[in-house]
Amino acid sequence: MEHQGVGIVGAGIVGCVAALALQARGFSVTLFELRQDPQLEPEMKNLRSINLSLSNRGIRAMDKVDPLLSQRILESSVPLVGRMIHDRTGTKCESQLYGLFGEHNNSIDRSVFNKLLIEETQHRGIKVLFNHRLIAVENKDVPKLSFDVLGEINDFEFDYIIGSDGAFSQFKYQVQKSMRMNTSQDYIDMQYMELYIPPGPQNSFLIDANHLHIWPRDNFMLIALPNSDGSFTSTFFSPWHVIEGIESPEAFGEFFETHFPDAVSLLGKEQLVKAYKEYPRGALIQTSAYPYHSPNKKALLIGDAAHAMVPFYGQGMNCGLEDITVLLELFDQYQDLAVSFEKYSEVRKDDLDTICKLAMDNYNEMASKVTQASFLWRKKIDYYLGKYANGRYFQWIPMYSMISFRDDISYSKAVDIRDTQDRFIRRLELGGALGVLGLALVKGYQAYTRFQRN
């Protein structure tokens, strides 16, 4: 049998893993990338990328290609066992573990990750064509991709085409022209600015290496994720009016002194002055598209091209990689990529809608709830039930664990389970309240009868 050809647009993390996965299933894959080969670029910090937190769902997708691949990637990452909450005084930190049994996320620099994957694709003989700017898609019987290659137009034909070219997907824009695709893009009223915490002496970590550090301040927050060289990538999130209300570099420094006193010594005052003047302020966007496949079953959207989400659940990339797991499982079942594309839209929608919503909701958790009594109380319940009610017939898995550490539980299933847990806890609390009330009544009655006896 001749190998069927697949063209994948976008050689980011999701595009590379999709290429590896489909090649492993016998397809002849070509990968196109707008940017130049990162292996040719001088080492530099890409200030616009939020550091990535690789968790279970993402790892599973790479395992499906080759368990050695995920192992190699994880070697370049730093394990994250929990959140470290920095208080307002800058003197107290509190660790909140992610998992109950030592489960952890893995912090990794996006560009390091992407480079490793591009090397892997090339090493396995996949053609990766850089400097290819998609300008048109002709999605007929034989789909055609047209690229502007440094001023010259080159066309390529494939049996199937896949778009993994990110939130502002040109592939999506082109494909939707010839079909009925519902789309949306919504900007969140929030900016992000990336900052840098340098390593200490001998590449040591100046704050705990194995935590996602958070300075939650309700309306805005600062976070920091470790890199394997001892540095941290830090991100300041705030509504636009907050940063636009700060009118000078000095005021920006004072703002940090007031709200994140212990972070200022890590970031350095000079950086804050420079950041205010020069660092880009990124916008946060949520996008959706449906269906993900074209009516002729030749084209498919995956990753951010199909569902860009806000970064507050750390699931954007993991979910994009899980897209590939889902596609592969369908292919293994149907042995036909066209059928798999069609089924993919059907089975994947609920989970993608769910995680996009969870990501949005989680901003409140990170920026504010993590310090509230009710949140900490729920965390305690989750801890005891999760740790000890963990038998064969009854299992209690906290929401965060289901999303981040249990790829066998889909996003939408996780929400169903959480809702059931919530009802259970409300009953427990009601039972507890009634118990306390009953006890009070009994005690009151006893006191009353004692009083009467005297």
Next chain:
Amino acid sequence: MEHQGVGIVGAGIVGCVAALALQARGFSVTLFELRQDPQLEPEMKNLRSINLSLSNRGIRAMDKVDPLLSQRILESSVPLVGRMIHDRTGTKCESQLYGLFGEHNNSIDRSVFNKLLIEETQHRGIKVLFNHRLIAVENKDVPKLSFDVLGEINDFEFDYIIGSDGAFSQFKYQVQKSMRMNTSQDYIDMQYMELYIPPGPQNSFLIDANHLHIWPRDNFMLIALPNSDGSFTSTFFSPWHVIEGIESPEAFGEFFETHFPDAVSLLGKEQLVKAYKEYPRGALIQTSAYPYHSPNKKALLIGDAAHAMVPFYGQGMNCGLEDITVLLELFDQYQDLAVSFEKYSEVRKDDLDTICKLAMDNYNEMASKVTQASFLWRKKIDYYLGKYANGRYFQWIPMYSMISFRDDISYSKAVDIRDTQDRFIRRLELGGALGVLGLALVKGYQAYTRFQRN
């Protein structure tokens, strides 16, 4: 003072009127159009355009340019005084008047309307550049539009730029790249196919000329709008599965025979065979965008580019023209187009969201409710209250009249008034029911006492 330059992309109906209006306010306007000059085109039916119903809001916008202009346009139109409902047997018709005081809409062929407007713009010295395909917008201090003009790239600079290039606006796509614009596009599960009813002898109308004809069949419908030459433009609307479930041209003919028996003789069986095989099946889309202006206050979206709606309230074009009225009123107030652009987003959003929703809801009214007892009952109430409760202190204006004939009542205000009316009617009905109940009790008591006395 030097004239400020405005570039308008899209010389459709809204684009032309915007050009005329801004020229009248002293701007130097250039109008760009993707298509070739329609004046050079041979006369031909554009099968993809739904015939237009021009009503009060649309006329008002042209009046603001020049009352003679609307007069000239109306001369090419046919007045529509109401809906003519065709029953299932093909033997009975019922007229439902639109207004209580002889108000009417005006049926006009889109291409005739557009040509008249293009002539008018050229006649008034506005540059109209055809065959200009927008390829890029650089929305800096001096906004730049780049066009592909028959293979050559031409750039133009303006003080302000306006996009009126329709539902699939290239202008919007370009401008949103450099700003935070929320957008959405939603396809409705419905297709439309345009058909043609030829004129009778001596350009006579074969069915009543002054009605919008409707064959409402709940799940699908046929409509017909008169043209001034005696013909009608007819449109068949149905969910996609209905037309895709019809498997041959013959079955399509039988479908029409069964559901629209009296229409078949008007359309001709041969046309139905041809239509099934060749006529395009259009998709219906609803789009939204927000804000409508760019942060530098140099660019604005109007008409379908900002808010494409489904055609079931006949307000798409009227609303697009009202966009211009609103913009002009803001300009007259602030004497500054930048400020007007910004205020426009603020004041126009509620009304645009409202009419898009009303248009969607009105499908049910046209396809199904017009034959229901509750709808006819409400129409009666509207008739009597509207006709006789029409004094200085108390006025009852039916919803349809507010939307179509009262440009002094904004779309969102109209919905508020309708909601108040609904509450009033529910109370009336409750009062009536209580009255009937009270009467029954009195009568029953009388009967009972009579019975006891005997």
